[in-house]
Amino acid sequence: MCFAVPARVVKINNLIATIDAHGARKDISLLLLSEEVKMGDYVLVHAGFAIQKVDEDAAKDALNLLREIAEAIE
Amino acid sequence: MIDLIKDLFGKIGSPVNLMEVCGTHTTAIFKHGIKALLPEGLKLLSGPGCPVCVTPIKDIDKVIAISMRNDVILATFGDMIRVPGGEKSLSKAKAEGADIRIIYSPLDCLDIGKENKDKKVVFFSAGFETTAPSVAATIFEADRLGVDNFYVYSAHKLVPPALEALLQSGNAMIDGFMLPGHVCTIIGNRPYEFIPAKYSKPCVITGFGAEDILAGIAMLLKQAIDGRAAVEIQYRSVVRVDGNQRAKDFINEYFGVCSSYWRGIGLIDNSGLRLSEKRRHRDAERVFDIDVIDYPEPSGCQCGLVLQGIKIPPECPLFGKSCTPERPVGACMVSSEGSCAAYYKYRQ
Ligand code: SF4
Numbered sequence: 085m086c087f088a089v090p091a092r093v094v095k096i097n098n099l100i101a102t103i104d105a106h107g108a109r110k111d112i113s114l115l116l117l118s119e120e121v122k123m124g125d126y127v128l129v130h131a132g133f134a135i136q137k138v139d140e141d142a143a144k145d146a147l148n149l150l151r152e153i154a155e156a157i158e
Numbered sequence: 159m160i161d162l163i164k165d166l167f168g169k170i171g172s173p174v175n176l177m178e179v180c181g182t183h184t185t186a187i188f189k190h191g192i193k194a195l196l197p198e199g200l201k202l203l204s205g206p207g208c209p210v211c212v213t214p215i216k217d218i219d220k221v222i223a224i225s226m227r228n229d230v231i232l233a234t235f236g237d238m239i240r241v242p243g244g245e246k247s248l249s250k251a252k253a254e255g256a257d258i259r260i261i262y263s264p265l266d267c268l269d270i271g272k273e274n275k276d277k278k279v280v281f282f283s284a285g286f287e288t289t290a291p292s293v294a295a296t297i298f299e300a301d302r303l304g305v306d307n308f309y310v311y312s313a314h315k316l317v318p319p320a321l322e323a324l325l326q327s328g329n330a331m332i333d334g335f336m337l338p339g340h341v342c343t344i345i346g347n348r349p350y351e352f353i354p355a356k357y358s359k360p361c362v363i364t365g366f367g368a369e370d371i372l373a374g375i376a377m378l379l380k381q382a383i384d385g386r387a388a389v390e391i392q393y394r395s396v397v398r399v400d401g402n403q404r405a406k407d408f409i410n411e412y413f414g415v416c417s418s419y420w421r422g423i424g425l426i427d428n429s430g431l432r433l434s435e436k437r438r439h440r441d442a443e444r445v446f447d448i449d450v451i452d453y454p455e456p457s458g459c460q461c462g463l464v465l466q467g468i469k470i471p472p473e474c475p476l477f478g479k480s481c482t483p484e485r486p487v488g489a490c491m492v493s494s495e496g497s498c499a500a501y502y503k504y505r506q
Binding site: 085086088090093102112115116117118126130131132133135136137138139140142143145149150153154156157 | 162209235262291295360396
């Protein structure tokens with residue numbers, strides 16, 4: 085039930101964003117975000133609300149961390 | 159990645175039990191066939207993180223009673239409607255004439271409310287910290303748009319107090335926790351810091367892809383090898399240390415913490431959310447003030463032990479016999495995120 089999916093923002097109208105999730109368009113609320121969202125950003129969507137902005141650079145950090153773990157045990 | 163896990167596990171040299179707290183993880187683990195990839199002795203146990211599974215019979219029965227009123231339209235998420243109550247489920251009540259709608263977002267209730275001004279629209283809301291902010295924001299919108307006929311029945315629960323109860327009971331043998339990525343998107347790391355501090359158990363907040371889950375397992379094993387215990391974040395694209403402050407503010411403004419009964423597990427202090435005093439006029443439990451008789455858990459059902467990682471579903475005598483997804487006995491067989499349903503769907 086805590087299911088949430090990342091989706092790309094294609095339009096913003098005040099606190100409503102239109103997202104594209106695998107070709108399907110849907111309006112969601114931005115009320116729960118404090119960070120500013122721009123067109124083209126990815127947001128994590130749960131039950132009709134964006135609950136976080138997706139940060140791809142941070143995702144890369146996690147991969148680097150794993151590389152370090154792998155190197156450390158060799 | 160699986161080689162890395164095998165190497166790390168080999169360094170530990172003894173059995174390791176990890177608990178995936180979240181039902182969404184349970185489903186993903188089965189879907190990706192992850193258990194079959196893991197070396198022998200490295201086990202994943204499902205935890206209490208399936209909201210449908212832990213919603214008590216009494217809440218289901220109260221909501222059914224509310225839904226039978228002529229002046230009510232009841233709305234809820236799809237998973238809730240098949241859960242067996244004491245005598246029946248919401249889907250049975252619907253077949254008997256109750257106006258019950260399955261919705262995708264709580265915001266959908268506001269449209270239903272606007273179109274049906276002579277009815278009271280009650281949202282039966284279950285879920286963890288992931289979902290509570292959306293419900294709070296929907297109440298904010300109802301106030302703003304003047305939708306006065308919108309009510310919430312809150313069966314909301316909080317994850318960290320349930321883990322504390324689990325650890326305190328000492329019944330489950332757990333060496334580390336794969337923490338729920340989307341709950342933590344909202345609340346961040348800090349509410350879990352008691353786990354390494356008090357119980358010395360490693361924790362990793364993990365995402366939901368196959369690679370994420372394997373990475374989470376590797377990070378947990380690495381902590382064990384280093385003799386460390388901390389709350390680490392694997393799911394960095396969306397989880398920040400402090401979570402989402404605005405979403406947390408919404409929870410605090412619209413809800414208050416209360417003790418809450420977890421189906422199959424029991425009463426856990428400070429583990430639930432009910433609408434705050436200021437919003438009591440929208441709280442269906444207080445507005446409709448109904449009471450129902452207490453029903454015991456279905457006899458033989460082991461959901462409580464399954465939810466605490468003490469038993470696995472095939473150890474339940476009813477599993478796959480009198481209890482199947484078509485005819486569920488316990489709630490863990492209803493929800494697609496329930497451990498019993500996942501074991502059944504992917505059984506060999
Ligand atoms: S198999 Fe059915 S009866 Fe047994 S624990 Fe799971 S839900 Fe309960």
